[in-house]
Amino acid sequence: MRKxxxxxxxxxxxxxxxxxxxAWFGLRAWRIQFGKTEPGEPRWKxxxxxxxxxxxxxxxxxxxxxxxxxxxVGELKSVLLRVPAPQPGGLGAGDAHFLALSRICTHxxxxxxxxxxxxxxxxxxxxxxDHPFLGCPCHFGAFDPLRAGAAVFGPPRHPLPRIRxxxxxxxxxxxxxxxxxxxxxxxxxxxxxxx
Ligand code: FES
Numbered sequence: 001m002r003k004x005x006x007x008x009x010x011x012x013x014x015x016x017x018x019x020x021x022x023a024w025f026g027l028r029a030w031r032i033q034f035g036k037t038e039p040g041e042p043r044w045k046x047x048x049x050x051x052x053x054x055x056x057x058x059x060x061x062x063x064x065x066x067x068x069x070x071x072x073v074g075e076l077k078s079v080l081l082r083v084p085a086p087q088p089g090g091l092g093a094g095d096a097h098f099l100a101l102s103r104i105c106t107h108x109x110x111x112x113x114x115x116x117x118x119x120x121x122x123x124x125x126x127x128x129x130d131h132p133f134l135g136c137p138c139h140f141g142a143f144d145p146l147r148a149g150a151a152v153f154g155p156p157r158h159p160l161p162r163i164r165x166x167x168x169x170x171x172x173x174x175x176x177x178x179x180x181x182x183x184x185x186x187x188x189x190x191x192x193x194x195x
Contacts, residue, residue: 039148039159042089042178047071049166050174052100055093058082062132064114066103069163069174076177076184077103078163079114079134087148089178091165100163100174101134101149106182107156110138127153134160158182 004012053065063082068075080100086092090099103112112134115121122128125135127142133152134143141154149160164176179185 036151036157037159038150039088039162042162042164044164044176045179045181047164047174047176052080052165052172052174055096055170055172058096058098062116064116066114067174069177071177071181071184076163076181077111078174079103080163080165080172080174081114081145083145084131085146087146089148089162089164091167091172093167093172098165098172099145099148100165101143101145101160102163102177102181103134103160104184105136105138105141105156106151106158106160107136107139107141107154109183110136112136112141112143112160125153 048070050069052067057065061082061084065080067078069078078100080098083097083099086097087099090097105112115135116132118129118131121133121135125140125142131146139155141156142152143160144150144152149162151157151159161178161181163174166173166175
């Protein structure tokens with residue numbers, strides 16, 4: 001077998017680098033497309049009991065309210081949504097259904113926003129949905145409140161962690177959060193809780 005010469009390296013090195021890049025890129029694309037995890041029944045961590053809203057504050061389906069949930073260190077930006085159907089980890093109050101989610105994107109920790117108008121969302125996030133969703137402005141990830149906060153588009157793979165809710169009279173309280181609290185308790189690249 002012929003020994004490699006220096007001249008051979010001129011094409012072998014760039015070819016290997018290019019092949020490696022495409023392999024990495026393909027794996028990454030595959031994981032984004034097919035590696036998303038579905039939220040099941042949540043595992044809760046007990047936390048402070050915090051008043052979030054009264055039922056009358058969210059009078060119709062897709063009403064929402066942003067709030068912050070206190071953590072041992074910092075605060076967790078969160079959103080309470082009135083949704084049209086019961087969700088695992090959500091709260092039922094008669095005919096009304098509620099779901100509370102962290103607003104910290106599970107990709108790289110940017111703050112996600114509730115997108116009430118799916119048509120405007122399709123333009124802003126390049127994600128088409130027939131109902132409101134949560135969008136991340138950093139890399140245009142999208143999360144579906146009708147799948148308990150599942151990541152449905154873009155680079156995020158994990159769902160938004162849920163906030164545990166309790167009802168007392170007509171007042172909705174937050175009483176804990178789902179674990180792991182991604183990305184804060186996920187891999188170490190998480191930013192601080194108030195991002
Ligand atoms: S940080 Fe949200 S999509 Fe990247």
